[in-house]
Amino acid sequence: MEHSLFFVLCLLFLFLGTCYSLSSAAQERDRIKELPGQPANVGFTQYSGYVTVNQQAGRALFYWFIEAPASRGPxxxxxxxWLNGGxxxxxxxxxxxxxxxxxxINSDGKTLFLNPYxxxxxxxxxxxxxxxxxxFSYSNTSSDLYTAGDQRTAICSLKYISLKIHIHFLSSGSKGFHNTSIEISILLEKAMRVDSCIPSCxxxxxxxxxxxxxxxxxxNPVINFKGFLVGNAVTDDFHDYIGTFEYWWTRGLIxxxxxxxLQVACDYESATHPSSDCIKALTAAKLEGGNINLYSIYTRPCNDASSLQHNLRGHYPWMSRAYDPCSxxxxxxxxxLPEVQKAFHANITGIPYPWKTCSDIVGNHWADSxxxxxxxxxxxISAGLRIWVFSGDTDAVVPLTATRYSIDALKLPTITNWYPWxxxxxxxxxxxxxxxxxxxxxxxxxxxxxxYRPRLAYILFRSFLENKPMPS
Known part of the structure; x- marks a missing residue:
């Protein structure tokens, strides 16, 4: 599909400066011609590849960019x-x-099917x-994997945005830049680890x-930024603790x-290294809850033990990072698959370890949060950005009660009271x-x-983009 979009490279000091377009050859290099196993005639263009965000360290981030279908006018x-935490x-x-x-991805691990939402x-x-x-993101400086944290991650993400994005979206007359995330983390299992792993949204x-x-x-702002959307997000440690334990109790899990x-023994201020009493209380909570999917308490869990890599760890001791349904x-x-990595222009340096859904090294050595x-x-909020927070009501890891307590702490005036959509x-x-x-x-x-609810999530996203209330 031909279109007027093109990649830009911004040579920035303090992320500001002059931008110029990459060559058409460089753009074509990142174009995905076809992914192995994808359906025919998908109707949209895809790009993927690397951007070096720190030349000296050899630190490069991998991206996958998917345009809207040609029929919808990208x-x-x-x-x-979209950013995932962990x-x-x-x-x-x-x-x-x-x-x-x-x-x-189909259950064969080799073929794909379209997501209608x-x-x-x-x-x-x-x-x-x-x-x-x-x-697929990598660094040639191995110590980078042990020193990552919130601050450096945000700065490197900004460098990526500044270094390689279609100029169409950066201009002040464009539709604007939105930024959204779902944090991925899972509950504590049998083996407890109390090292410093901080699940991050x-x-x-x-x-x-x-x-x-x-x-x-x-x-003329470098990025025409409009707002952000987060879901089931860790927001405030104090209120998240209160709300999570309350959710477990009110849902009959403990x-x-x-x-x-739990209320007495688990002190959020020392959560990075939970006390023995807190560990005891969390273990009791796990046993009382039984074999359920804590990410969706009314959904059958995946019982294939070979696929589960659960660890109890760190800052929120009931969470580990990798949400692991069988899918x-x-x-x-x-x-x-080598042919998939080739199609994605990924693993170009021959990383000596397999691609994983979550990095244990990065997660277990998080520096700051x-x-x-x-x-x-x-x-x-004072800046007038569009901010939406959403929560699935069957999540027991970062439950809606935790989110509501955190929002209540902001003490914001109500414009439209609670209503069904x-x-x-x-x-x-x-x-x-x-x-x-x-x-x-x-x-x-x-x-x-x-x-779990793709159609409802789609309606939510559409309302967010249009800056309209949920349909009532």
Whole structure:
């Protein structure tokens, strides 16, 4: 498909400077001609490849860019950046392959089928594997894998955005830049580890803050940034702890005595190294809950032990990073196929380890993560950015109660009180509009809302892009 979009390279000092277009040969180099096993006549153009964000360290991030279908006019559609947290989990594995991408992987691990509710029907979607060491992203400096953190991840993501994005989306007259994320993390299993692994849904607010601050005082902003959308997101440690334990108790997953013990023994301020009493309480909670899928408590769990790689770890001790429904195995197979990597222009340096959905090294050595995102939310709300927060109501890992407590702590005036929203006459969830922030609950959805309720997630995304309330 021919179109007027082209890649840009911005040579920036403090991320500001002059931009110029790459050659058509460079653009063609990143074009995906066809993915192995994809359906015929998909009707949209794809690109993938690497951008070096630190020349000295040899630090390069891998991306997959999917345009809206030609029939929907990609030139007039906004650009949406999708980031997965974990930290250390792949946006390709989760966001693209399980949630909002155009393809899903069949059980054979070799063929693809179309997702009718792909978000690229409404926008041009960019998936970024970040930081280096996650997925196909790499660094030639091995210490980078042990020193990643929130701050460097946000800065490197901004460098990526500045260095390689279609210029159509950067101009002040374009539809604008949106930024969205679902955090991927899972509950603590039998083996407890108390090293410092911080599940992060911090990437998006932090990146949004940097973009906003860099744009200040610039006559023609480098990035036409409109707002962000996060779902089932770790927001504030104190309120997330309170809300999570309350959810377990009110859903009948734990006993009264364990609920009381959790409230006393698990102190959010020392959560990076939970006490023995906290570990005891969390172990009791796990046993009382039984063999359920904590990411979607009314969905059957995957009982294939060979596919599960659960560890209890770190900052939120009931979470490990890699949400692992059985479908994750299909990604593990597909993205390790040599012909798939060749089609993606991936693994060009011959990384001496297989592609994984999550990096244990990056996740287990996370360097920095603030206790709360609320100060950033306050700053960006004051800036007038569009901020939407959504929550699937069957997620027991970062549940809706945790999200509601965190939002309540912002003490925002209410514009539109709590109301049901609908899809074809059926309740799809509930919503409340605050001054500067919109909260949406999606009924029957787990942690990865678009995986469990793809149509409802699609309606949510469309409302966000149009900046309209959920349909009532």
């Amino acid at each position: 030139q007039s559609r906004p650009l949406v950046l 930290p250390g989990c792949s946006s390709i594995a989760y966001g693209a392959a399980e949630e909002i991408g155009p393809f899903r 792909s978000w690229n029907n409404l926008a041009n979607v960019l998936f970024l594997e970040s930081p280096a060491g996650v997925g 911090h990437y998006v607010p932090q990146l949004s803050q940097i973009i906003y601050q860099r744009n200040q005082g610039i006559k 006993s009264d005595s364990t609920y009381k013990l 994750e195995r299909y990604s593990q197979v597909y993205f390790n 603030p206790l709360s995102m609320l100060p950033i939310y306050r700053e960006l 609908y899809d074809n006459g059926k309740v799809g969830g509930w919503s409340q509009v605050y001054e500067g922030l919109t909260l949406v609950i999606v009924t029957g959805a787990g942690h990865e809302v678009p995986l």
